[in-house]
Amino acid sequence: MERMVGTIARGLRAPIVKEGDDIVEIVVDTVLKASKVEGFSIGDKDIVSITESVVARTQGNYASTDDISKDINSKFGEDTIGVIFPILSRNRFAICLHGIAREAKKIILMLQYPSDEVGNQLVTIDELDDKGINPWTDTLTENEFRKFFGYNKHPFTGIDYIDYYKSIVESYGTECQIIFSNDPKAILNYTKNVLTCDIHSRFRTKKILKANGGEKIYGLDDILTESIDGSGYNENYGLLGSNKATEESIKLFPRDCQPIVDKIQSTLKKKTGKMVEVMIYGDGAFKDPVGKIWELADPIVSPAYTKGLEGTPNEVKLKYLADNTFTGLKGEELNKAISEYIKNKESNLVGAMETQGTTPRRLTDLIGSLSDLTSGSGDKGTPIVYIQGYFDKYTV
Numbered sequence: 001m002e003r004m005v006g007t008i009a010r011g012l013r014a015p016i017v018k019e020g021d022d023i024v025e026i027v028v029d030t031v032l033k034a035s036k037v038e039g040f041s042i043g044d045k046d047i048v049s050i051t052e053s054v055v056a057r058t059q060g061n062y063a064s065t066d067d068i069s070k071d072i073n074s075k076f077g078e079d080t081i082g083v084i085f086p087i088l089s090r091n092r093f094a095i096c097l098h099g100i101a102r103e104a105k106k107i108i109l110m111l112q113y114p115s116d117e118v119g120n121q122l123v124t125i126d127e128l129d130d131k132g133i134n135p136w137t138d139t140l141t142e143n144e145f146r147k148f149f150g151y152n153k154h155p156f157t158g159i160d161y162i163d164y165y166k167s168i169v170e171s172y173g174t175e176c177q178i179i180f181s182n183d184p185k186a187i188l189n190y191t192k193n194v195l196t197c198d199i200h201s202r203f204r205t206k207k208i209l210k211a212n213g214g215e216k217i218y219g220l221d222d223i224l225t226e227s228i229d230g231s232g233y234n235e236n237y238g239l240l241g242s243n244k245a246t247e248e249s250i251k252l253f254p255r256d257c258q259p260i261v262d263k264i265q266s267t268l269k270k271k272t273g274k275m276v277e278v279m280i281y282g283d284g285a286f287k288d289p290v291g292k293i294w295e296l297a298d299p300i301v302s303p304a305y306t307k308g309l310e311g312t313p314n315e316v317k318l319k320y321l322a323d324n325t326f327t328g329l330k331g332e333e334l335n336k337a338i339s340e341y342i343k344n345k346e347s348n349l350v351g352a353m354e355t356q357g358t359t360p361r362r363l364t365d366l367i368g369s370l371s372d373l374t375s376g377s378g379d380k381g382t383p384i385v386y387i388q389g390y391f392d393k394y395t396v
Contacts, residue, residue: 007389009374010034011382019060023050024263026058030384032271040388042272045308047387048264049371052282052303053243054383056254061232063224064249068099068239071223072195076104076216082187084110085198085205088120088154088161092297093197095244096220097168100195106175108190109165113145113180117198119293122161122180123149139181156291184208195219199240199299221299224252240299241282254280257304265306279305284369285361301368309363 014030017023027050035042072081081104086093088111101107113135114128115121122145128135131148140148142162153160162178169176179186184205187194193216196205202219209217220239227233232252234241241253261278268276282298302309371385 005389006392007387009370010038010040010386010388011374011376011380012384012386013381014054014384017054017058017383019057021058023055023058023260024267026054027264027384028267028271031268031276031386034386040386042268042274042276043388044275045277045391046274047277047279047309047367047385047390048268049279049281049367049385049387050264051371051375051383052241052254052257052280052298053251055257055260055280056232056251059232059254059256061234061252061254062245062249063228063231063233063242063252065095065099065102066248067228067231068096068223068250069102070228072100073103075218075222076193076195078105079193079216080104080106080108080191082108082110082191082194084184084187084194084196085112085117085201086165087116087118087197087199087297088122088159089297090157090159090164091244092242094164094168095247095250096197096239096242097165098172098248101169101172101174101176104169104172104174106177107169108187109169109176109178110187111162111165111178111180112182113140115292117201118295118297119287119291120154120161121292123152135182137183139179139183139186142178142180145178145180156293185212188213192216195223199297202240237299241297253282253298254303261304261306275308277306277308279309279364279367279371281364281368281371284372285365286369286373295369295372302364305364309367311363 012030012034014026017026027048031042031048081100083097083100086097086109111122114123114125127149133140133148145162151160151163166176166178177190179190181187184196185208188209192214194209194214196202196209196217196219198205198219202221206217206219221237223238224231224233225235225238234252234255236255237253239250239252242250245251257280261280264278265276268274279302281302283295283301285294285296285301287294367387367390370387374385375382
């Protein structure tokens with residue numbers, strides 16, 4: 001019988017994991033149980049993706065705001081700290097700000113505008129145009145910003161992040177001055193000691209600061225790169241990818257992930273005889289069309305994946321073939337022609353016209369977005385996603 005279904009992504013319900021749990025055993029058992037209960041078979045080139053959160057939890061990769069404070073103090077001492085380009089997030093950054101501000105004497109908090117790096121807006125582009133403000137050249141004080149734009153709350157959280165972040169800093173008796181700029185060099189007019197909190201542009205920001213007279217220059221990826229008094233840590237990303245756990249602690253991005261995905265793959269191979277691909281995923285990379293927010297607040301989509309997930313798709317656009325290469329064909333004759341074309345396509349189609357309109361992104365980024373949307377971020381209870389048919393073609 002003709003196949004009628006292509007890619008299928010299933011969110012699998014798993015136990016609530018705790019520190020010390022065997023994540024490999026949990027994932028394998030969940031997949032096998034789901035297969036039996038739901039009646040689907042395990043196949044070669046199926047994909048198991050696991051959210052980074054449950055991996056970090058089983059590792060016990062947590063740290064307290066005190067741990068953050070100690071590391072900040074060891075790097076900056078009592079110097080005034082420029083804290084620049086943080087994202088506007090209670091979950092991602094506000095908890096870290098508690099640790100940053102706890103022992104500091106003064107913080108110059110420099111916010112990007114009209115929105116932060118991942119799209120959370122302080123104002124709209126239209127409002128900037130109306131006021132004649134150029135966000136690429138103009139640095140504004142807090143008073144100037146309020147005079148132009150007033151008091152705006154985030155459309156989803158209802159938070160005025162300017163007041164919120166300032167209140168966190170000042171709750172520790174730390175002086176807080178807020179400015180608005182998109183130019184990293186602007187902070188150097190206030191202090192030469194800077195903690196840059198951007199995610200994907202951090203290397204450029206550090207380079208600019210160091211080249212223009214910055215002295216103590218660190219990023220969030222330099223904080224908690226090693227354990228502080230037995231705390232969790234991440235040697236590659238520091239505080240990047242962390243989430244609020246409690247009012248006094250964070251869960252860090254997981255570490256040592258490659259052995260985990262490799263062991264899950266080998267265990268499933270032993271139990272089923274099938275070579276299943278495995279990846280750990282964080283935020284997907286997609287944009288909310290209403291709030292304009294990018295979801296990619298983690299430093300990378302996937303910290304570890306098996307070898308079969310390397311590379312990018314090598315696909316042709318079916319509608320291009322139908323409208324151009326085989327424009328004179330219809331029905332079954334067209335289907336057969338396209339199927340034959342796909343079977344005999346080149347192994348590297350980069351630059352070929354028949355690929356235009358396909359998605360030139362890494363497989364792990366695409367699958368990570370699919371997994372993130374499938375599992376959700378709330379109470380679905382499906383931190384494991386099982387994907388079938390992702391590598392299937394029209395001919396298979």
